[in-house]
Amino acid sequence: MSLLELKNVYKIYGELHALDDVNLKVEKGEWVSIMGPSGSGKSTMMNIIGCMDKPTKGEVLLDGVDISKESSKSLTTIRRDKIGLIFQQFHLVNYLTAVENVMLAQYYHSIPDEKEALEALERVGLADRAKHLPSQLSGGEQQRVCVARALINYPEIVLADEPTGNLDEANEEIVVDLFHKLHDDGTTLIVVTHDPEVAEVAQRQLVLRNGKIAKEVVNQNFTGKIRFTDQ
Amino acid sequence: MKKKRMFVRMISASLLRRRSRMIVALLSIAIGATILSGLVSIYYDVPRQLGAEFRNYGANMILTGRDGRFTAGDMAAGKAVIDPKELVGAAPYRYENVRIRENPVVAAGTDAEQAKAASPYWLIDSGEWFSRSGEMLIGAKVADSFRLKAGDKIEVSFTPDDQKQAAVKNEAVEDNVKEFTVSGILKTGGTEEEYIYMSMGDLEGLTGRSDLTDVAELSISATSDKLKEYTERIDQAVPAIHASLVKRVTASETTVLSKLQALVLLVTVIVLALTMICVATTMTAVVAERRKEIGLRKAIGASDSSIIKEFMGESMLLGLLGGIVGSVLGYVFAQQVSVRVFSSSISFRPLLVPITIAVSIIVTGLSSLMPIRSATDIDPALVLKGE
Numbered sequence: 102m103s104l105l106e107l108k109n110v111y112k113i114y115g116e117l118h119a120l121d122d123v124n125l126k127v128e129k130g131e132w133v134s135i136m137g138p139s140g141s142g143k144s145t146m147m148n149i150i151g152c153m154d155k156p157t158k159g160e161v162l163l164d165g166v167d168i169s170k171e172s173s174k175s176l177t178t179i180r181r182d183k184i185g186l187i188f189q190q191f192h193l194v195n196y197l198t199a200v201e202n203v204m205l206a207q208y209y210h211s212i213p214d215e216k217e218a219l220e221a222l223e224r225v226g227l228a229d230r231a232k233h234l235p236s237q238l239s240g241g242e243q244q245r246v247c248v249a250r251a252l253i254n255y256p257e258i259v260l261a262d263e264p265t266g267n268l269d270e271a272n273e274e275i276v277v278d279l280f281h282k283l284h285d286d287g288t289t290l291i292v293v294t295h296d297p298e299v300a301e302v303a304q305r306q307l308v309l310r311n312g313k314i315a316k317e318v319v320n321q322n323f324t325g326k327i328r329f330t331d332q
Numbered sequence: 333m334k335k336k337r338m339f340v341r342m343i344s345a346s347l348l349r350r351r352s353r354m355i356v357a358l359l360s361i362a363i364g365a366t367i368l369s370g371l372v373s374i375y376y377d378v379p380r381q382l383g384a385e386f387r388n389y390g391a392n393m394i395l396t397g398r399d400g401r402f403t404a405g406d407m408a409a410g411k412a413v414i415d416p417k418e419l420v421g422a423a424p425y426r427y428e429n430v431r432i433r434e435n436p437v438v439a440a441g442t443d444a445e446q447a448k449a450a451s452p453y454w455l456i457d458s459g460e461w462f463s464r465s466g467e468m469l470i471g472a473k474v475a476d477s478f479r480l481k482a483g484d485k486i487e488v489s490f491t492p493d494d495q496k497q498a499a500v501k502n503e504a505v506e507d508n509v510k511e512f513t514v515s516g517i518l519k520t521g522g523t524e525e526e527y528i529y530m531s532m533g534d535l536e537g538l539t540g541r542s543d544l545t546d547v548a549e550l551s552i553s554a555t556s557d558k559l560k561e562y563t564e565r566i567d568q569a570v571p572a573i574h575a576s577l578v579k580r581v582t583a584s585e586t587t588v589l590s591k592l593q594a595l596v597l598l599v600t601v602i603v604l605a606l607t608m609i610c611v612a613t614t615m616t617a618v619v620a621e622r623r624k625e626i627g628l629r630k631a632i633g634a635s636d637s638s639i640i641k642e643f644m645g646e647s648m649l650l651g652l653l654g655g656i657v658g659s660v661l662g663y664v665f666a667q668q669v670s671v672r673v674f675s676s677s678i679s680f681r682p683l684l685v686p687i688t689i690a691v692s693i694i695v696t697g698l699s700s701l702m703p704i705r706s707a708t709d710i711d712p713a714l715v716l717k718g719e
Contacts, residue, residue, distance in 0.1 A: 148713045151631075153631065153712050177630070177634075177635055178633075180632075181632070181633025182633075186631055186632060194625055194629075195625075196345050196349035196350050197342065197345055197349075201341065201342070205342070205629070205632065206632050206633070208338045208339075208342075209629070209634045209638060210633060212335060213335065213338040
C-alpha cells in the first residue's frame with residue numbers, strides 16, 4: 102500500500118479546474134518534487150495533501166485513510182500527527198526563540214521536550230543559535246529552524262513548499278543537503294519548487310500544467326547520497 | 333517539560349517580547365481598571381464623606397420625654413443604642429422661664445461641647461461659648477433687647493414654684509437670683525437667638541431642680557434607614573423617651589446621596605462599557621496583526637480550542653496585570669478626588685483589590701472573546717501560500 106495515493110482528484114472553483122483528475126502514488130521513503138508554472142495547481146495539491154483543503158471530487162488516501170472525507174477537526178489531528186510542513190516564508194513565531202519554535206510543534210503534538218528540540222536544531226546545524234529569536238537569524242538559519250520544527254514529531258510525510266525560494270545559493274545547498282539526510286533516514290519528502298536544480302535531485306519529478314500531471318520523470322541517476330556535503 | 337510550563341512560557345514570551353504592543357493593551361485595561369476601582373471607592377465612600385458634610389446642618393434626631401421631661405439616665409440609655417462612631421453630637425436641652433431685668437426670657441441649660449458638635453452651624457458673633465460656671469451665651473435678639481455685649485455682667489432671676497403662689501397673691505416673692513457674665517452672642521437666624529444658654533449645672537442651681545431634660549438633639553452620621561432603625565430601637569429600649577427624625581434634614585440627605593450615588597454608578601457603567609469597547613478593539617488589532625501566526629499554529633496542528641486557550645490566557649494575564657495596576661492607581665485616583673472635593677482622605681478597602689482584579693480579568697476575557705473566536709476562522713492554507 103502506498104503511503105499517499107490521489108485517485109481521480111478534482112478541485113473546482115466555479116469554472117476553474119485547479120486540479121483536474123489527478124492520480125498520484127507516493128511510496129514510503131520516496132522523494133518527489135513537483136514543478137509547474139504559477140496557477141498550475143501546485144499549491145492546491147499541497148493544501149490537499151497537507152490536510153488544509155479538501156478535493157471537490159476524488160479520494161486522497163494517506164496511510165490508508167481517505168482524508169477527503171474527514172472533518173476539519175480530524176484533518177487538524179492528521180496534519181499534526183503525520184505531516185511536517187516547510188514554507189517558503191519560513192513562518193516562525195517571531196517572539197519565540199529557535200528552540201521554542203521547534204517545541205511549539207511538540208506542544209501541539211504531544212509533550213514539549215527541550216532536550217529533543219535542541220537535538221533537532223543540532224541536526225540542522227543550529228545548536229549554537231537555539232536561544233536566538235527569528236529576527237536574529239539569517240534567512241537560511243530560519244529555514245533550518247523550520248526544517249527542525251517539521252521533523253520534530255517524526256512525520257510520515259514532509260511537505261516543503263518552495264523551501265529554497267527565499268534563500269541564496271549557499272543556504273539553498275544547506276537545505277537540499279538536509280533533504281538528502283532526511284531521505285537517507287527514510288523520511289518521505291514532497292517538495293514543490295520552481296528551481297530545476299532543487300527538483301532534479303529528487304527521485305521523481307512531476308510537472309503540473311493546468312491542474313493535470315503533464316510529465317513525470319524518474320531520476321535514473323539518483324544515488325541517495327548527499328549531494329553538497331563535500332563542497 | 334509539562335504542557336502547562338510551555339503554555340506559560342509562550343504567553344509570557346508573547347507579553348514580554350512584544351512589549352510595545354502589549355503595553356498599549358495593558359494601558360487601556362489599566363486605565364479602565366483605575367477609573368472603575370476609583371469610582372467604586374468613591375461610590376462607597378460618598379455616604380461617609382457627605383454624611384460628615386451633612387452633619388454641619390445640625391441635628392437629625394430629636395429625643396423628647398413621653399410624659400414631659402426625662403432624666404440624664406434615660407438619655408444615656410438612648411445614646412447607648414447608637415454606634416459611638418456614628419454619633420457626632422448629643423446635646424441635652426432643658427428650658428426654663430427666667431427673667432432679666434424683670435422681663436421674661438427662656439433660659440436653656442445644655443452641654444456646651446455637645447451643643448457645638450450637634451449644631452456646628454451656630455455662629456458666635458462675638459465672644460465665645462460659656463466654659464465655666466457663671467457664664468452664659470445669649471441669643472442676638474436677647475443681646476439687642478437688653479443692650480448686652482460679651483463680658484457684661486447681668487443678674488438672672490427665677491421664681492420657684494412655691495413662690496409663684498405668693499406672686500399671685502401680691503405677697504413678697506423670694507426669687508432665686510444669680511449673676512452671670514455674658515461669654516458671647518449667638519447668631520443662628522432662628523429662634524435660638526431669643527434664648528440664653530448656660531450650663532446644666534448653672535440652670536439647676538438657679539431653679540433648684542436637677543436631672544431633668546426637655547429635649548435632646550442628636551447628630552448622627554448614618555443613612556436614613558439606619559436612623560429609622562435607631563429611632564425604633566431607642567423607643568423600645570427606653571420607654572421614657574420618644575425618638576423622632578428631623579425629616580427635612582434626613583430626607584434631603586437621602587435625596588442628595590441617592591442622586592449622587594446614581595450619578596457615580598452611571599459613570600461607572602459607562603466607563604465599564606468604554607473599557608470593554610477599548611479592550612475589544614485592542615484585542616481585535618492584536619488578533620489581526622497575528623493572523624499569520626494563528627494560521628501557522630493551525631497549520632502545525634493547533635486545534636481551535638488551543639488557539640482560544642492561548643489567546644485567552646494572554647488576555648487574562650493582561651487583565652490580571654491591568655487589574656493590579658488599576659487597583660493601586662484607582663486608590664490614588666479616589667484619594668485625590670476625595671481630598672480635592674471633600675477635603676478628607678478616603679478609606680482603603682482591601683476587598684476592592686481582588687474585586688478590581690477579578691472584574692478586570694472578566695472584562696478583558698469577555699471583550700477578547702469575539703476577536704479570538706474570529707481568529708479560529710483563519711484558513712491555515714493562506715499561510716502556506718504566503719498571503
